[in-house]
Amino acid sequence: MGKLKSALAWKCPRCGEGDLFESNNPYKPGKMMVMLTHCSNCGVRYEKEAGFFYGAMYISYMFNIAFFVIATVAWYLFIEDLMDWRIYISGYVLFTLAIWPLIYRFSRAIWIMLFIKYAPEKRGER
Numbered sequence: 001m002g003k004l005k006s007a008l009a010w011k012c013p014r015c016g017e018g019d020l021f022e023s024n025n026p027y028k029p030g031k032m033m034v035m036l037t038h039c040s041n042c043g044v045r046y047e048k049e050a051g052f053f054y055g056a057m058y059i060s061y062m063f064n065i066a067f068f069v070i071a072t073v074a075w076y077l078f079i080e081d082l083m084d085w086r087i088y089i090s091g092y093v094l095f096t097l098a099i100w101p102l103i104y105r106f107s108r109a110i111w112i113m114l115f116i117k118y119a120p121e122k123r124g125e126r
């Protein structure tokens, strides 16, 4: 549980203390995607090898598919009679753009959580 909580708080998966990202505000211009290389608390290296975070794309696909399914089901169940589909689609597109920085961060945080073991007493790069 410690690990999932760290991922959701964008903290180091090993110690749960250090931040994953340079700024805690995902909407800060220029800092949106800037990830730290190491944990400032335990020193673990976040990017285990070059290209490690490409895998996080699978997590973000899953988020996107989940939102799409929810939006589609909601359309047929509740919204179809209430508004024009063009407005709904535009709203959906704006929504996905607005939450994109969050998806990006959660995807990386969850991905790294899958590969780094929770070991709060450990120190060093690996």
Ligand SMILES: [Zn+2]
Binding pocket: 012, 013, 014, 015, 016, 017, 018, 039, 040, 041, 042, 043, 044
């Ligand atoms: Zn750490």
